[in-house]
Amino acid sequence: MTTVITGASRGIGAALAAQYKAAGEEVIGTARGAGAEAVLDVTDPASHAAFAATLEGRAVDLLICNAGVYLDKGDDLQTGFGPDLWAQSFATNVTGVFLTVQSLLDNLRAAQWAKIAIIASQMGASTNAPGGSYIYRASKAAAINLGRNLAVDLKPDGIAVGIYHPGWVQTDMGGASGDITAQASAQGLAGRIDALNLGNTGAFETWDGRTHPF
DSSP states (O other): EEESSSSSSSOOOOOHHHHHHHHTTTTEEESSSSSSEEEOOOOHHHHHHHHHHTTTTOOOEEEEEEEOTTTTOOTTTTTTHHHHHHHHHHHHIIIHHHHHHTTTHHHHHHEEEEEEEEEEGGGGGGOOOOOOOOHHHHHHHHHHHHHHHHHHHHHTTTTTEEEEOOOSSSTTOTTOOOOOHHHHHHHHHHHHHHHHOTTTTOOOEEEOOOOOOO
């Protein structure tokens, strides 16, 4: 099985890559910087085209859209949340997910039963609105909606789409106060993805197996 993971150079992405490699899967982990196993800037259409060209004619069984940013963390309502942060955040967290799926669609269709996992966040759920982090919350809400609609359109192709809250994870993004390690999150997410099928496609679940309200 071939698994592609975006944003795999650190945090949850790196832990997921290690999880699948340990299980004997072939993993292609992407990152923006030079020296990455596979270079992919999810905000750049040309980068998507170049990466897709390296996989031409090859089936991708699992695509994990993990790359994400949290640029407005701690911003103040009065002075923060600049337009540039909105543009950059949506380019990565929403458009980046769509472009990744779109550019690898032929590869996913070439697999017998392909799966797409979108790493979203409960911060994007309409049922979780304590204020603040407006940009991140809005972008993750859009990512959840994107996953729900992709699930409908890709079901006839035999491609299942799962949307996941990875937990509050001890990473550079989540901070040292997170509830769980990246390894624990990755282990839970791998279990959720393993259970993903056309019967539960479009579901929004937590890393530990709970259905999350939208």
